Amino acid sequence: MISPDSDIxxxxxxxxxxxxxxxxxxxxxxxxxxxxxxxxxxxSGTGKTTLLRLIGGQWRPKSGTIEVDGIDVHKQSRSQLxxxxxxxxxxxxxxxxLTDLSVFENVAFPLREHTDLPESMIRDLxxxxxxxxxxxxxxxxxxxxxxxGMSRRVALARAIxxxxxxxMFDEPFTGQDPISMGVxxxxxxxxxxxxxxxxxxxxxxxxxxxxxxxxxxxxxxGKVLDHGxxxxxxxxxxxxxxxxxxxxxxxxxxxxxxxxxxYTDELLESQA
Amino acid sequence: xxxxxxxxGDFLRGLGQATFFLITILRALPGALLRPRLIVxxxxxxxxxxxxxxxxxxxxxxxxxxxxxxxxxxHFGATSTLGVFVSFVVVRxxxxxxxALLFAGRAGSALAAEIGLMKATDQLSGMEMMAVDPVxxxxxxxxxxxxxxxxxxxxxxxxxSIGVAGGHLIGVDxxxxxxxxxWGQIHAQLRPHDVVESLIKSVFFGIVIAWISVYQGYxxxxxxxxxxxxxxxxxxxxxxxxxxxxxxxxxFMFR
Numbered sequence: 001m002i003s004p005d006s007d008i009x010x011x012x013x014x015x016x017x018x019x020x021x022x023x024x025x026x027x028x029x030x031x032x033x034x035x036x037x038x039x040x041x042x043x044s045g046t047g048k049t050t051l052l053r054l055i056g057g058q059w060r061p062k063s064g065t066i067e068v069d070g071i072d073v074h075k076q077s078r079s080q081l082x083x084x085x086x087x088x089x090x091x092x093x094x095x096x097x098l099t100d101l102s103v104f105e106n107v108a109f110p111l112r113e114h115t116d117l118p119e120s121m122i123r124d125l126x127x128x129x130x131x132x133x134x135x136x137x138x139x140x141x142x143x144x145x146x147x148x149g150m151s152r153r154v155a156l157a158r159a160i161x162x163x164x165x166x167x168m169f170d171e172p173f174t175g176q177d178p179i180s181m182g183v184x185x186x187x188x189x190x191x192x193x194x195x196x197x198x199x200x201x202x203x204x205x206x207x208x209x210x211x212x213x214x215x216x217x218x219x220x221x222g223k224v225l226d227h228g229x230x231x232x233x234x235x236x237x238x239x240x241x242x243x244x245x246x247x248x249x250x251x252x253x254x255x256x257x258x259x260x261x262x263y264t265d266e267l268l269e270s271q272a
Numbered sequence: 273x274x275x276x277x278x279x280x281g282d283f284l285r286g287l288g289q290a291t292f293f294l295i296t297i298l299r300a301l302p303g304a305l306l307r308p309r310l311i312v313x314x315x316x317x318x319x320x321x322x323x324x325x326x327x328x329x330x331x332x333x334x335x336x337x338x339x340x341x342x343x344x345x346x347h348f349g350a351t352s353t354l355g356v357f358v359s360f361v362v363v364r365x366x367x368x369x370x371x372a373l374l375f376a377g378r379a380g381s382a383l384a385a386e387i388g389l390m391k392a393t394d395q396l397s398g399m400e401m402m403a404v405d406p407v408x409x410x411x412x413x414x415x416x417x418x419x420x421x422x423x424x425x426x427x428x429x430x431x432x433s434i435g436v437a438g439g440h441l442i443g444v445d446x447x448x449x450x451x452x453x454x455w456g457q458i459h460a461q462l463r464p465h466d467v468v469e470s471l472i473k474s475v476f477f478g479i480v481i482a483w484i485s486v487y488q489g490y491x492x493x494x495x496x497x498x499x500x501x502x503x504x505x506x507x508x509x510x511x512x513x514x515x516x517x518x519x520x521x522x523x524f525m526f527r
Contacts, residue, residue: 053397056400056401058397058400058401078405082403082405083403085400085401085402085403086403088401089401089402090398090401092394092397092398092401094393094394096393096394096395096397096398097395097398098395098398098399099390099393099395109402109404110402110403110404113402113403113404113409114403155398158402162402
């Protein structure tokens with residue numbers, strides 16, 4: 001794990017979580033370094049989004065602890081949790097924009113809810129954030145009038161509106177064209193460097209994410225399979241890590257969902 | 273045996289969850305009152321947009337009652353009491369009950385679908401992560417608006433049924449009942465507490481429909497099927513609760 005305690009923004013210890021009989025995490029330990037970009041990599045269905053929701057306190061683990069800034073997320077009252085969440089942002093995969101508000105109002109939403117800033121200042125802040133994600137011109141559009149990729153950029157502008165210390169990105173690059181992806185990657189990197197923001201990025205875009213990350217975890221089957229700097233991950237001898245990084249269909253991570261019967265048996269059964 | 277036990281268990285679990293949810297909403301109401309703009313906005317969606325169905329239905333119910341009432345009363349030579357007949361039936365029963373049933377179908381279903389879709393598209397989770405309580409920001413204003421809109425819509429239903437284009441149009445303008453007698457009999461026979469009881473019923477119905485609608489939406493499965501089921505349940509459960517509650521309230525008021 002990573003060294004001194006004060007350098008760790010999010011600490012996960014002995015995390016266990018399951019959806020009914022399906023085990024998602026089976027004793028996971030993670031340290032997210034402060035002011036760095038940490039990538040969480042892993043195949044689909046491995047519980048990467050679940051991890052972000054657990055860190056955000058939306059879901060409760062079966063056992064184990066998650067600390068943000070040394071505060072145990074799941075031992076807080078609702079009001080204490082809301083105070084903690086003001087210092088963190090979560091960029092949902094879907095964008096989660098409020099459909100009855102325009103792009104401008106969506107970005108202004110957290111500012112209006114949590115600050116007493118004058119309207120002129122809110123306007124300036126919103127326009128600055130929208131300019132950063134390249135959507136100042138779309139401010140009067142509504143969520144149903146913009147693409148999925150644009151929605152995520154608006155959601156990013158909204159997530160950084162309150163200048164959180166920790167921001168979690170759930171598949172931020174999915175559905176982005178190469179230009180938008182490049183701009184977003186630069187933006188994430190700039191936010192991290194300029195504001196000292198701690199970023200956690202969950203993504204399938206392995207090459208892109210590793211190129212801007214300071215640290216990475218590879219998760220599969222409810223466990224951390226490998227972790228280290230991007231260079232260390234790329235050079236990892238772990239079969240799991242290599243299969244995932246190079247997108248190989250054969251390896252320790254099965255492409256097919258677990259089933260008791262073989263493919264041939266099942267086909268022959270239907271003919272019998 | 274085990275199936276009926278399971279159904280009873282599910283029902284009691286749902287009732288307990290709904291009761292806790294109602295308590296949470298009631299605790300969030302003072303905060304919602306501090307933001308009247310949100311309530312006014314929801315009053316427009318659930319109240320003003322329901323006006324057309326209430327006005328048209330109210331008028332037709334009044335016209336039908338006048339026709340049926342006139343035919344029956346004419347056998348006894350009592351057509352002069354047509355106004356009393358229409359106003360009693362409308363004010364005491366039909367205005368609160370029919371308005372509630374229409375309101376559940378028009379506004380209740382819309383509320384459940386909207387909240388359910390907000391949940392399915394992570395909008396409620398997004399609010400939670402922005403440290404904004406969705407019960408305060410989304411649920412409480414909608415609950416309050418629905419509860420306020422019901423008595424207002426009931427009053428409009430009654431006015432449309434008895435006067436304007438309803439009973440008055442058929443009874444006075446078409447069938448020739450004397451206008452003075454029509455209104456005079458209503459004035460003499462309809463007591464203020466009839467109106468008050470009608471409004472009390474509509475307040476109860478409004479609260480119940482609002483509660484069922486927001487509960488069904490908030491606890492809907494975040495899928496298209498889940499939202500569809502929540503919408504249907506809102507109309508079915510609200511309608512059955514309204515008629516059942518109407519019997520209970522009428523029994524209390526009958527004394």
